[in-house]
Amino acid sequence: MTNPPAKGDGVPAEEPAPTAGGDNGLTVPPAEQFEAAMEDEAAEQAVAVEETAAVTRRKPWILRAAIYLTTANQVMVTVYSLILAAVVGAILIIVSDPYVRSTWGYFFSQPGDALSASWDAVATAYGALFRGAVVDPDKLNRWFYGMADLDAVLRPIATTFNYSAPLIFTGMAVALAFRSGLFNIGAQGQAVVGAIGAAIVGFSFTGLPTIVHLPLTLLGGLVGGAIWGAIPGVLKALTGAHEVIISIMLNYIGGYLLLWVISTKFVHSPDRTDAISKPASESALFPSLFGAGLPANWGIVLAVVVAAGMSWFLARSSLGFRFRTVGANPAAAKTAGMGVAGTYATAMAFGGGLAGLGGATILLGSTSHALTPSVAGTIGFDGITVALLGRAKPLGVVFSALLFGAMQAGASTMQTVAQIPVDMVTVLQAVIVIFIAAPALVKGIFHLREAKVSGQELSMAKGW
């Protein structure tokens, strides 16, 4: 990606390549390099630099676009990973369909049958996934001619938003830990305990105005999650126990805690015999985003706002700086006088709080607004894939949460229309993230060029 420095002698400033949405900090802008060079180096050297730059600049945009598309930079690796995952998913659909399998049996006598049957199966499945997640073109068309109401058109996207909001929170819970050099695999347990906290605050008060009750409920989730997240952090700080093992165990303990909490007299719904808690009061719920008939609520807006806040927090605040420093190099952080152990504990508590908010959001976004044994679904584990796909950056987390939320929203349509189990989405998520984590593999498969600037490495848990 070569952005024009647009500096100097009459070379017209060109449009950047259309695909190069230079918004993700992938490269060091050449303009800055050139300016620095101009200041530091002797004049003739600067001219030489300018000349080579002019040569690069003169490449037609289409060539630069082609170069960009075939370079293993972060954006293209992500795109190619998505493509590869779709291919793997398609293979799975074909292999697991008895009818399509049978057509492959006589592939050499009638290859057309096998190919068209495979295409049909895959297209039906992915088409249904799209219609259930984004928009149904048919319904859009009918709405355009006044034959369907807007709700039908907006329902898929509203469902996507409802799935995505908690994923943004849990994704950030994992991402924040990644940036601090920790692997928060315990977002699941933290979300569960957060949901418990939110539910208890949610049904305990009645008659409060929403403006008071909703924040209180969210605070309940935040505190619950933060406590659960702080345990592995504190244990790591005190004993050095690795947070991965501890938080996996806390996930299971949190699950059983949820079962117990639901069974207590204080929490269990008196009108029901099955395992469900009292529902949260009306005043604790998020206001609806698109109207009462659709599932989306203001949780997604809150999630995006919190993501923006975290972006600021990591980049600008002193605590965020400490998190990043400890994550990047604990030894250097210690030398600089930062308490590494304390930072680990704080970062885990912060992450836990975010996951707890995710638990609260999914509770308030569910249809019953009540605790059930599966209230948190798998948002904590999905948060890991969300954070990895989003490369542990808040903006990336928002986008990847929208993608995975959309996949989950579409999965149920896919199940009804094409009889593809919803577990397909889990496979797709895992495959995407495997390719994302192994850029060299993607680069090898597509014979991509080496990226000039590889971008930041995720700082992760290293060894035991």
Place this chain on the structure above:
Amino acid sequence: MTTLATTEPAAPAAVKIVSGRTIGVGVLALVFAGLSLWMGLKVASGAQAVFKTYMIGEDVELDVPAKPVILVMAVLCLAVGALLLSDRTAKYFAMGASVAVIAFAIAFVCWSIAKPGVFLPVTATLNGALFLALPLILGSLCGVLCERSGVVNVAIEGQFLVGAFAGALIGTISASAWAGLIAGAAAGCLIGLLLAVLAIRYLVDQVVLGVVLNLLALGLTSFLYERIMQRAAEQFNSPPKLGNWTIPGLSKIPVIGPALFDQNIFTYIAVALVIIVYVGLFHTRWGLRTRAVGEHPAAADSVGIRVNWVRFRNVLMGGLVAGVGGAFFTIGSAIAFNKNMTVGKGFIALAVLIVGRWNPLGALAGALLFGFTDQLQIFLSSMPGGSPIPSQFLSMLPYVVTIFAVAGLVGKVRAPAADGVPYVKS
């Protein structure tokens, strides 16, 4: 995993270094003492804790007066706590920790079963404990093989799942438990292959990779379960059982005989593997190379050992072992495969590996401890009259024990030095 933050190694003789871990366990022992005291005061004074053992022909009963025993255990815990807190060096750490834990366990069991009409069937409990420990043994052996050579394997859970799935599927189709066993091992090996290629060749962060491979295994097996198995369970998901093998003579020994010598074939496989891996690791050239690669790959490389090849091979072998462990879930007792049927056993195996200090024998001991905890929890929540503790809390027991074990009780553990660090020849 537990790089110690608080204890300083090699203290000068004159200065006593205070061990934070010792203080922690000391406090824990006092908490145990308090709990035991409470249980001892709570239990009815004439109550008996009954342990029954099956012997040839008749049951042998051991009646223990509950109250005095519990109170004695409380005093023991108190003494340990006082000792650890008064002498806070790590000197008495191991002994104190084990005494406190065992005493508390005895007190807890006595308190739980000190009711009329309730007894603890010792033989059945040991049997069940071994049964539950089997996958843990195999899983942590897989961990030993991988991590001793320097590759962190968090994907044991996923290997269990695919092993269980392939075991059920192939076992049913071929109507042969042995075929299922081989298929399970092969499936586990396949995940191992993915792990090896991605971690060694493509240098992916190993902990993250393991977690994602678990997700992949969960997604794949659940997907195929719904698409293939659920439609025709008779045809695809009714696995046969790999039978028992009774060793003549030895199985007649009271108490431990039936538990050790009249067992599922998996038991013998597991025990044999523990011995093989132990001997192999510490007494053969392969083991020396494995350990060298795991501790100091550059040094190993300089004497001509092909570091990444050793790692690759070990991860594949680990995959085979974990796959056998996974197959146990289905063909071990002819149970049909189900979504996510391993419920985190792979992660407990990982914890067992750490508690067992990356040693096959330690892994065996750790696995038995967890198996016992799990069996006890199952027994207590299903015994007549029920436990005074809500069953959900009993179910937490193995996981809580894991946390305590990893966070403190096991003392100082050290992973292989190059564990999780990819080797790139410079």
